[in-house]
Each structure stands twice: as C-alpha cells, then as structure tokens.
Amino acid sequence: MxxxxxxxxxxxxxxxxxxxxxxxxxxxxxxxxxxxxxxxxxxxxxxxxxxxxxxxxxxxxxxxxxxxxxxxxxxxxxxxxxxxxxxxxxxxxxxxxxxxxxxxxxxxxxxxxxxxxxxxxxxxxxxxxxxxxxxxxxxxxxxxxxxxxxxxxxxxxxxxxxxxFRPVDRAQCAQQARLKGVSSTDAWMISHFVKDPDAVLKVSETESYQKAYAGFDLFLDNITDLSRCMVELSTDVFGAKSDAKETLGYFIDILTSFFEEMACQMQDAPLHLMKKAEKIEARGLDLAQVQIVLLETKDKLNRPYNLTLVSDQMMIRLMEVIG
Ligand SMILES: [Zn+2]
Known part of the structure; x- marks a missing residue:
C-alpha cells in the first residue's frame, strides 16, 4: 500500500x-x-x-x-x-x-x-x-x-x-487491474470508463462485458461492410434478454473509448488493437460523426425506449456514417 x-x-x-x-x-x-x-x-x-x-x-x-x-x-x-x-x-x-x-x-x-x-x-x-x-x-x-x-x-x-486525492490516472488504473489478473486488453479498455482497479476486475468478469467485447471485435472485423454483422450483433450480442441493456452500454463504452483513442494515437494500447486502429484509419473515418451516434444511443439507454429498436437504429446510423 x-x-x-x-x-x-x-x-x-x-x-x-x-x-x-x-x-x-x-x-x-x-x-x-x-x-x-x-x-x-x-x-x-x-x-x-x-x-x-x-x-x-x-x-x-x-x-x-x-x-x-x-x-x-x-x-x-x-x-x-x-x-x-x-x-x-x-x-x-x-x-x-x-x-x-x-x-x-x-x-x-x-x-x-x-x-x-x-x-x-x-x-x-x-x-x-x-x-x-x-x-x-x-x-x-x-x-x-x-x-x-x-x-x-x-x-x-x-x-x-x-x-x-487526485483522480486515478487511467494508465495506473489499468496497471493495477493487470496486477489483479485482468488481461492487458481488458485492463486497457475498461480503464477508460471505470476508474477503480477493483471495479475493472469486476466488469471484466461480467458476461455482458465479454459479450460486448466480442461484439466490438465483430464490428471492427466487418467495418468495411457492417451489413454482414448486423444480424449476428442484434441477435447474439444485444439480443440477450436479461442483460441486453448492460451489454449494449458496454458495447458503446468500448467503441467510444476505442475511437477516442484513435484520435490520440492509441496510447499504450495492446498491439492487436493498434493494428486494428491503423486499418480503420486508412479508410479515413469521420470519427466525430461516429461519436455523435454513440453518444445519442447512450443517452437513449437511460430512457424507456425499446432496446431492440435502439440498437437497430444505432447500427443503421453507424452504417450511414461509416459508409
Ligand atoms: Zn506493524
């Protein structure tokens, strides 16, 4: 200590x-x-x-x-x-x-x-x-x-x-989380939206985060043609009944963190994420537009909207923005 x-x-x-x-x-x-x-x-x-x-x-x-x-x-x-x-x-x-x-x-x-x-x-x-x-x-x-x-x-x-006490530095939070056994990818990612190493560990162990992360992977792999992963995302990732809202919330947190980092050179990101960022960068994405869609969707999550509708709308708008 x-x-x-x-x-x-x-x-x-x-x-x-x-x-x-x-x-x-x-x-x-x-x-x-x-x-x-x-x-x-x-x-x-x-x-x-x-x-x-x-x-x-x-x-x-x-x-x-x-x-x-x-x-x-x-x-x-x-x-x-x-x-x-x-x-x-x-x-x-x-x-x-x-x-x-x-x-x-x-x-x-x-x-x-x-x-x-x-x-x-x-x-x-x-x-x-x-x-x-x-x-x-x-x-x-x-x-x-x-x-x-x-x-x-x-x-x-x-x-x-x-x-x-000054706010915990993101990199230090990630480092502490790694010491607690969180993988470097999850520690890097989650420390963007959770600032407490114990909470990072907890989030990394939830099914909703793991599903959201799998969805993020799927999303990036199909970013050149998002229509290919639409069905899979809406059924397998956001379609789960019990924790759909939490999963969609994490999915947005993950994407937001990733795109934010792309704007500032992916500081201390794991290598495989850096490579993904490079690929996307080469396509010249309008990151600001993507962030707006994500922010709007996040805002809807706190209101009594139909979740399937919210996630479908998000994907359609992302497809328009990403092109
Ligand atoms: Zn003593």
Missing part, C-alpha cells in the same frame, strides 16, 4: 510521511477525492502507523497489530460506513460514547474512520461537528472520507486537515 500511495498520490504520501515523522498529524483528517482513489486504504495505513510498535513512520504492515488493523479487527479502531446506507445521529453518539472511554489496546491510541461521510443525515453531521469541537484527547485521530467536500458542513471541513 505504501508504494501504491507513493506512486498514485505523491502529495498525500509526502504530507502524511512528514506529519507522522514529526509527530504532528492533525487529529481530524479529511480525505477528499473521486471514487477509485485509495482513501480507505490510506486511512487504514494511517491507523497502522499510529498503532504499530514498529512504525517508521508508516506501520510495518507485517506485525499482528498491522494485520488486525488491515482486517478492521483492531479494537480501538471504529469504522462507520455511509457508502451503502446513510449514517444516523445515533451512530455518531455511540461513537462519541465509545471514545470517551480509555483505549483497550496496548498502543493507547484510538481512531475512527467515517467513510462516505457526506452520506450522513443532517442531525448526524451536526452531532459530528459537536464531537469534533470538543477538546479531543491527544490520542484520538479521526479520518473523514468523502468524494467531495461540497456536501459536508463548512464548519466540519474547517476543523479538518484536508488531503485531496
């Missing part, structure tokens, strides 16, 4: 390193940044660094304390999570109650993490503010995690040291 942080979020890494080294870490940290950035992982790393006997300045990651912290089993670490349901006032009061007691573990330090803190009720946010305003014992550290500070009370934000 330390290496990933250093690479992906050098500013956050350096700030935390300095604060930990000089023992002046703020007692309330606010991690703000888009989905897919390692905010929770970093919060756990801070926890390890505070609890671990062998921290310099980051937790060793190996000892029993570090491992229990990583598994979220350390007694003096409490995590509230607003990502799946909103955080209630009672939960904050509970937290406050537990933090009024002395630490149970040997380090004597306590920490709480509030993930997706923006997803808390107004009452909960007000209680949290009161909690943050109270003189806190020097041994308590709070980490609030948000995607954007806009939805937090400004009075809460002003009490915290803010650490902004």
């Amino acid at each position: 330390i290496n990933r942080l250093k690479q992906e979020q050098p500013v956050v890494y350096q700030t935390l390193k300095n604060c930990l080294e000089h023992d002046h870490l703020s007692h309330a940290l606010l991690f703000a940044g888009p989905k897919g950035t390692p905010k929770m992982e970093t919060a756990l790393l801070v926890a390890q660094s505070l609890f671990c006997d062998d921290a310099h300045p980051f937790g060793c990651g190996q000892c029993a304390v570090c491992q229990r912290t990583e598994r979220k089993e350390y007694t003096d670490l409490i995590i509230l999570d607003g990502s799946s349901k909103s955080i209630k006032k009672e939960e904050i009061l509970d937290l406050q109650e537990q933090f009024s007691k002395t630490a149970l573990e040997k380090s004597g330090r306590k920490m709480y993490i509030i993930n997706a803190a923006e997803n808390a009720t107004t009452e909960a946010l007000n209680s949290l503010l009161k909690f943050l305003e109270e003189p806190m014992s020097a041994d308590v550290t709070a980490v609030l995690i948000v995607e954007s500070t806009d939805r937090l009370l400004p009075t809460i934000v002003s009490r915290c040291q803010i650490l902004p």
Whole structure:
C-alpha cells in the first residue's frame, strides 16, 4: 500500500510521511477525492502507523497489530460506513460514547474512520461537528472520507486537515487491474470508463462485458461492410434478454473509448488493437460523426425506449456514417 500511495498520490504520501515523522498529524483528517482513489486504504495505513510498535513512520504492515488493523479487527479502531446506507445521529453518539472511554489496546491510541461521510443525515453531521469541537484527547485521530467536500458542513471541513486525492490516472488504473489478473486488453479498455482497479476486475468478469467485447471485435472485423454483422450483433450480442441493456452500454463504452483513442494515437494500447486502429484509419473515418451516434444511443439507454429498436437504429446510423 505504501508504494501504491507513493506512486498514485505523491502529495498525500509526502504530507502524511512528514506529519507522522514529526509527530504532528492533525487529529481530524479529511480525505477528499473521486471514487477509485485509495482513501480507505490510506486511512487504514494511517491507523497502522499510529498503532504499530514498529512504525517508521508508516506501520510495518507485517506485525499482528498491522494485520488486525488491515482486517478492521483492531479494537480501538471504529469504522462507520455511509457508502451503502446513510449514517444516523445515533451512530455518531455511540461513537462519541465509545471514545470517551480509555483505549483497550496496548498502543493507547484510538481512531475512527467515517467513510462516505457526506452520506450522513443532517442531525448526524451536526452531532459530528459537536464531537469534533470538543477538546479531543491527544490520542484520538479521526479520518473523514468523502468524494467531495461540497456536501459536508463548512464548519466540519474547517476543523479538518484536508488531503485531496487526485483522480486515478487511467494508465495506473489499468496497471493495477493487470496486477489483479485482468488481461492487458481488458485492463486497457475498461480503464477508460471505470476508474477503480477493483471495479475493472469486476466488469471484466461480467458476461455482458465479454459479450460486448466480442461484439466490438465483430464490428471492427466487418467495418468495411457492417451489413454482414448486423444480424449476428442484434441477435447474439444485444439480443440477450436479461442483460441486453448492460451489454449494449458496454458495447458503446468500448467503441467510444476505442475511437477516442484513435484520435490520440492509441496510447499504450495492446498491439492487436493498434493494428486494428491503423486499418480503420486508412479508410479515413469521420470519427466525430461516429461519436455523435454513440453518444445519442447512450443517452437513449437511460430512457424507456425499446432496446431492440435502439440498437437497430444505432447500427443503421453507424452504417450511414461509416459508409
Ligand atoms: Zn506493524
């Protein structure tokens, strides 16, 4: 994790390193940044660094304390999570109650993490503010995690040291996904529309993505005469009942990413895709027109249109544009 942080979020890494080294870490940290950035992982790393006997300045990651912290089993670490349901006032009061007691573990330090803190009720946010305003014992550290500070009370934000996480770089996301076992083609492709390595892995394993990718291959192979693959695409790829909408969505994402990359020289694309791009380029395609058709189709997906009609219209318009 330390290496990933250093690479992906050098500013956050350096700030935390300095604060930990000089023992002046703020007692309330606010991690703000888009989905897919390692905010929770970093919060756990801070926890390890505070609890671990062998921290310099980051937790060793190996000892029993570090491992229990990583598994979220350390007694003096409490995590509230607003990502799946909103955080209630009672939960904050509970937290406050537990933090009024002395630490149970040997380090004597306590920490709480509030993930997706923006997803808390107004009452909960007000209680949290009161909690943050109270003189806190020097041994308590709070980490609030948000995607954007806009939805937090400004009075809460002003009490915290803010650490902004920058959006994940596409190439880095693809690299992380490859380390998780995703093929280089899928990692390159999916990282264009999903910016979180775990989510890239998940998408790559879905049948709808795999079908969409097969459809994309078929599409490119027949690009000189799209009428040849019309039937196959509409029955085998977009014709599946259960996940047709998702498949068509991925198909559009894939084509959009591919054509966008063609406009900027297919950066770090797998060789076989580069070759396909070269072939298409030689035909002098009007990429802007193709993108408009794809965008319009994507927009229709979010509305109650008949799916078969939408995919058929898309193909007919693509045939007109591509010629
Ligand atoms: Zn350790």
